[in-house]
Amino acid sequence: MISVEEALERVLDYVEILEPERKSILDCLGQVLAEDVCSTVNIPPLENSAMDGYALRAEDTRGASESSPRYLMVVGEVAAGSVPTKKVGSGTAIRIMTGAPLPEGADSVVRFEDTDEVSRKSSGGDPSQIGILCQAKKGVNVRCRGEDIARGGLILKAGKVLRPQEIGVLASLGCSNALVIRRPVVAILATGDELIGVDQPLTPGKIYDSNTYTIAAEVSRYGGIPKILGIGRDSVQSLTEKIDEGLDADMLISSGGVSKGDYDMVKDVLAEHGEVGFWTVAMKPGKPLAFGVMKKMEGGRREKKVPHLGLPGNPVSAMITFEQFARPAILKMMGKKNLAKPAIRAIIEDDVVNTDGRRLFARVSVTRRGGQYYASVTGPQGSGILTSMAKANGLAVIPENNKGVKAGDMVVVQMLDWGEEQGEMRTVPVVSIVGKSQSGKTVLMEQLVAEFKRRGYKVAALKHGRGGIEIDQPGKDSWRFAQAGSDAVLVSSPGKLAYIKNLDHELNIEEIMSIIDAEFDIVLVEGFGKSKTPKIEVHRKALGDDLLFSPRELAAIVTDELLGTNITQLSWDDIVGVADFIEKNFVLKKEEG
Ligand code: AMP
Ligand code: MG
Numbered sequence: 001m002i003s004v005e006e007a008l009e010r011v012l013d014y015v016e017i018l019e020p021e022r023k024s025i026l027d028c029l030g031q032v033l034a035e036d037v038c039s040t041v042n043i044p045p046l047e048n049s050a051m052d053g054y055a056l057r058a059e060d061t062r063g064a065s066e067s068s069p070r071y072l073m074v075v076g077e078v079a080a081g082s083v084p085t086k087k088v089g090s091g092t093a094i095r096i097m098t099g100a101p102l103p104e105g106a107d108s109v110v111r112f113e114d115t116d117e118v119s120r121k122s123s124g125g126d127p128s129q130i131g132i133l134c135q136a137k138k139g140v141n142v143r144c145r146g147e148d149i150a151r152g153g154l155i156l157k158a159g160k161v162l163r164p165q166e167i168g169v170l171a172s173l174g175c176s177n178a179l180v181i182r183r184p185v186v187a188i189l190a191t192g193d194e195l196i197g198v199d200q201p202l203t204p205g206k207i208y209d210s211n212t213y214t215i216a217a218e219v220s221r222y223g224g225i226p227k228i229l230g231i232g233r234d235s236v237q238s239l240t241e242k243i244d245e246g247l248d249a250d251m252l253i254s255s256g257g258v259s260k261g262d263y264d265m266v267k268d269v270l271a272e273h274g275e276v277g278f279w280t281v282a283m284k285p286g287k288p289l290a291f292g293v294m295k296k297m298e299g300g301r302r303e304k305k306v307p308h309l310g311l312p313g314n315p316v317s318a319m320i321t322f323e324q325f326a327r328p329a330i331l332k333m334m335g336k337k338n339l340a341k342p343a344i345r346a347i348i349e350d351d352v353v354n355t356d357g358r359r360l361f362a363r364v365s366v367t368r369r370g371g372q373y374y375a376s377v378t379g380p381q382g383s384g385i386l387t388s389m390a391k392a393n394g395l396a397v398i399p400e401n402n403k404g405v406k407a408g409d410m411v412v413v414q415m416l417d418w419g420e421e422q423g424e425m426r427t428v429p430v431v432s433i434v435g436k437s438q439s440g441k442t443v444l445m446e447q448l449v450a451e452f453k454r455r456g457y458k459v460a461a462l463k464h465g466r467g468g469i470e471i472d473q474p475g476k477d478s479w480r481f482a483q484a485g486s487d488a489v490l491v492s493s494p495g496k497l498a499y500i501k502n503l504d505h506e507l508n509i510e511e512i513m514s515i516i517d518a519e520f521d522i523v524l525v526e527g528f529g530k531s532k533t534p535k536i537e538v539h540r541k542a543l544g545d546d547l548l549f550s551p552r553e554l555a556a557i558v559t560d561e562l563l564g565t566n567i568t569q570l571s572w573d574d575i576v577g578v579a580d581f582i583e584k585n586f587v588l589k590k591e592e593g
Pocket of ligand 2 (some may be wrong): 190192193256257264313
């Protein structure tokens, strides 16, 4: 058995970035640009008006107001798309529409609303004049030439993933097409004598082929082009025929036929006409997984190699192995750099056991409440229960060396519907230091804060102030504002910010976290034992042998004597060890996920 990382590395070693193609920008969404795009034009190409109004010289409006308008002679009109034929001279103005080029001589535009145009029209006033009702600042409502894009500048770099806004930028440069890395064609094969197509009536002993459809949809979601081969039967001949049909593709994905069953022969075919990379991975679900290359007939010999991923047949296993291996392979072929599935840290709401030493991907539904993510398991987790995936928006990842997690533990969750370009969405991890009074919680907090600062983290410390808060001192201005009834008082100075909010009940940690800045790498809490956040209890021999919390509520104990319990015990004297434990278990490092 090999690890998930090793399997992924081997898959990615086999697949290569595809060649670029030039195509209409309308078809490029989500593809990676394969050329630097420089601008050959200025955008906007000319100085133009940002408003409907009058183009004029700002100096002609000096002192203008509603009670004392400045009157200018209207010498012309210019609409968007046309070129002004007249100049603006002293004492004159030209009526102008948004986007129309600014006439020579004008330096500003006054909006219609700041002129007497409407009242002049309704009262039958002289249309060859306009009254300006405000003093214009030079340059007002004028868009400068090249202010969006300057000619000659590098606008989009090769490697950029094209989103709607980049496609718009290309269009605004006059590029109707772009050079982008080609989308991979992925051939999809279902295998099994028990399968029938969704357009056939169901007969005894048969089931509908669902994997073809989930996999095709996944391929499209990640930017590939699915090529459906249909259902291969459990015979070497049928499979070989089908696989040969798929060898024009850039990758072949089959499902089923890779486990230990008698009729499971995908791996045999693979071994005969290609090379088997591996076929078991330390993950659950998804242990039986084949990867290899199929050799394609070329000039009478099997030559060209097409990467082949043989997913397990169980619908959930097929999807989860697709996510872990096929998805990054497709993204790599498309030239994408972010291959990691976006992950968050969440508090798991159910116990999950993981007894067989493989990495467990539990289907979870993630919600965000009070600034924290919570993950709850979506019912029965059998690898054939596809509705467990339909109800899920995340996969909680329980490491292979972890026997399981308890409700309340922090877990890493891959977010199924988040785009890779989103990168890592951070939530701030919270760890509470709890313990009996006089056990040394504050000392431990102090040392941990200093240790995390030494390690380069941004740390917030939260203290449970039972007896009130001592920073709003009577007599201070801030106190006077509070006395006057303001619901919150903020005191800002060049070096510090304090936020004092009146409460009618004490907030729980989730509520507090929702107002804490996301910039912190960790929040260390003293107390708040009732919260569901991970807790470390400080234990001192001198205060008795019992613990304040039951071991199942604790992540670890920091103690000055060895206790008879099987949860992690850290030495009171070893602050580096305590910080290591917190860092390893709770702080999501940049390279993770
Ligand atoms: P296998 O890996 O071929 O032993 O298949 C494992 C399980 O997945 C069996 O119960 C199959 O019936 C089921 N299965 C295999 N392929 C598909 C498919 N394309 N659609 C739905 N279920 C499948
Ligand atoms: Mg089968």
